[in-house]
Every structure is written in C-alpha cells, then in structure tokens.
Amino acid sequence: MSTTRNVAVIVGSPRKESLNRKVAQALIGIAPTNLKLTIIDIADLPHFSQDWEADPPQNVIDFRARIKPADAVLFVTPEYNRSVPGVLKNAIDIASRPYGEGVWLGKPGAIISASPGPTGGFGAAHHLRQVAAAVGLAILPQPEVYLGGVDKLIDDAGKLDERSEKFLGKFLAAFAQWIDRNAQT
Ligand SMILES: Cc1cc2nc3c(=O)[nH]c(=O)nc-3n(C[C@H](O)[C@H](O)[C@H](O)COP(=O)(O)O)c2cc1C
Incomplete structure (x- = not known):
C-alpha cells in the first residue's frame, strides 16, 4: 500500500454552480484511496499587491499555509477568453510570493480544464x-x-457519466504515480 498523498484542489471558477467545481467534487468521490483531495477556496482572496506581500491579510496567510503542506496540486479550471480566469492567476501569484518563498515550488501538479x-x-x-x-x-x-x-x-446530482468516470479514474491513477515519483517527502 503506497503512502497517502494530500492533494490541494484549486477550482478556477468562483461561480456557485460552477461545472468545474462539480467535476472537482466528483473527482473526490472516484480518487484512489491513496489520494486525499481537498478543495481549497480562492474566491475570497484579495487582488494581489506587492504593497502587502511581506505583511499580507489573514486570508492570504491562511491560503499559503494550506498549500504549503500539500503533497501535490490539482487545478480544475474553466477557460476565460482563451486563458486562465483572473481569479486563478491571482491565487497562483499570491502563493508564489514573497520572492524565494513561493509555496508551489517543486510540487507535483496536474491540470484539468473543462468547458461546455x-x-x-x-x-x-x-x-x-x-x-x-x-x-x-x-x-x-x-x-x-x-x-x-x-x-x-x-448530471444535476454531480455524477459523471460512465465514460468520463473511467477516463478520469485513469487520469487520477497516473497522477498518483506522478506524485510518488516527484514527491518532496
Ligand atoms: C469571461 C468569460 C469568458 C469565457 N471564455 C471562454 C473561452 O474562451 N472558452 C470557452 O470554452 N468558454 C468560455 N467561457 C464560457 C465558460 O466555459 C462557461 O461559462 C463555464 O461554465 C465556466 O466554468 P464554470 O461552470 O466552472 O464556472 C467564458 C465565460 C466567461 C464568463
């Protein structure tokens, strides 16, 4: 039995009825037992400013502190105008600073994008x-x-169809192997 890995899941949409959030929640249900997926909210983070990066608001401190101990990061994101939603880029920027103290550095990660x-x-x-x-x-x-x-x-209950569930199950198994190969601890 391999080590349990804690995966911070970042959803790129702040929308209450977000399809990407539904996908992330469905992934929690189908993840292999050695992957513990936890969604970390980014919607309430302030816009990043270098004015406060060394002395940030409490929710920024909390966000960095939640990412730091994670073994891996999984992004589940929509596309806004052919790129990443600003809210997601903002969250990545926030946890990349102060310079040299970024909490993403060296972690294994994976990306899922989803759109209607x-x-x-x-x-x-x-x-x-x-x-x-x-x-x-x-x-x-x-x-x-x-x-x-x-x-x-x-579907409305948040259940993936059989084909998607099978494909995403394979993806999660590959991600678990990738985490084992690239883990920092
Ligand atoms: C500002 C904005 C830009 C968008 N641009 C794209 C796009 O470039 N490509 C795309 O496939 N969908 C685009 N969409 C549609 C989103 O894919 C759709 O609204 C999706 O449901 C958003 O993800 P969510 O359900 O997780 O919130 C855009 C939506 C918004 C609000």
Whole structure:
C-alpha cells in the first residue's frame, strides 16, 4: 500500500454552480484511496499587491499555509477568453510570493480544464502550464485532460457519466504515480 498523498484542489471558477467545481467534487468521490483531495477556496482572496506581500491579510496567510503542506496540486479550471480566469492567476501569484518563498515550488501538479464548449478549455490549460512552470510546479505531462461539453458529462446530482468516470479514474491513477515519483517527502 503506497503512502497517502494530500492533494490541494484549486477550482478556477468562483461561480456557485460552477461545472468545474462539480467535476472537482466528483473527482473526490472516484480518487484512489491513496489520494486525499481537498478543495481549497480562492474566491475570497484579495487582488494581489506587492504593497502587502511581506505583511499580507489573514486570508492570504491562511491560503499559503494550506498549500504549503500539500503533497501535490490539482487545478480544475474553466477557460476565460482563451486563458486562465483572473481569479486563478491571482491565487497562483499570491502563493508564489514573497520572492524565494513561493509555496508551489517543486510540487507535483496536474491540470484539468473543462468547458461546455467543444475545445474543453485547451487554451486555459496551456496558459496554465506556462504559469505553473514559472512557479516551479512539476505538471503531469500525460494524460492531458480537456473536458469539452462538460455540461453533458455531469448530471444535476454531480455524477459523471460512465465514460468520463473511467477516463478520469485513469487520469487520477497516473497522477498518483506522478506524485510518488516527484514527491518532496
Ligand atoms: C469571461 C468569460 C469568458 C469565457 N471564455 C471562454 C473561452 O474562451 N472558452 C470557452 O470554452 N468558454 C468560455 N467561457 C464560457 C465558460 O466555459 C462557461 O461559462 C463555464 O461554465 C465556466 O466554468 P464554470 O461552470 O466552472 O464556472 C467564458 C465565460 C466567461 C464568463
């Protein structure tokens, strides 16, 4: 039996009825027993400012403190105008500072993008890969996950269809192996 890994799940949408949040919640239900997935909220974080980066508001301190001990990070995000939603980029920036004290550095990570549209948030996922590299996250190369037509893949009760559940189950198994290979502890 392998070590249990704590995965911080960051949802890129602040929307109450977010499809991406529903996907993240469904993943919690199908994750292998050695992956403990916890959604970390980012919606209430302030806009990042270098004015307070060394002496930040309490919710920023709390956010950094929740990411720091995580063994890995999983992003589940929509695409806004072919890129990452500002709220997600803001959260990444917040936890990347002060310079040299970023809490993302060296952690294994993975990206899922999802959209009701046909391209499944491909543009957001690839911009996010670029940002993740800048903050030192080691992002799982394969399988890539772009969930197009996601509104049809998940029902009102938050259950994924069988095909998606199978595919995302394989993704989570690959992610668990990736975490074991790249874990810091
Ligand atoms: C500002 C904005 C920009 C958007 N741009 C895109 C886009 O570039 N590509 C896309 O597939 N969907 C785009 N959408 C539609 C979102 O994919 C859709 O609203 C989705 O449900 C948002 O994710 P959520 O349900 O997790 O909140 C955009 C939505 C908003 C609000």
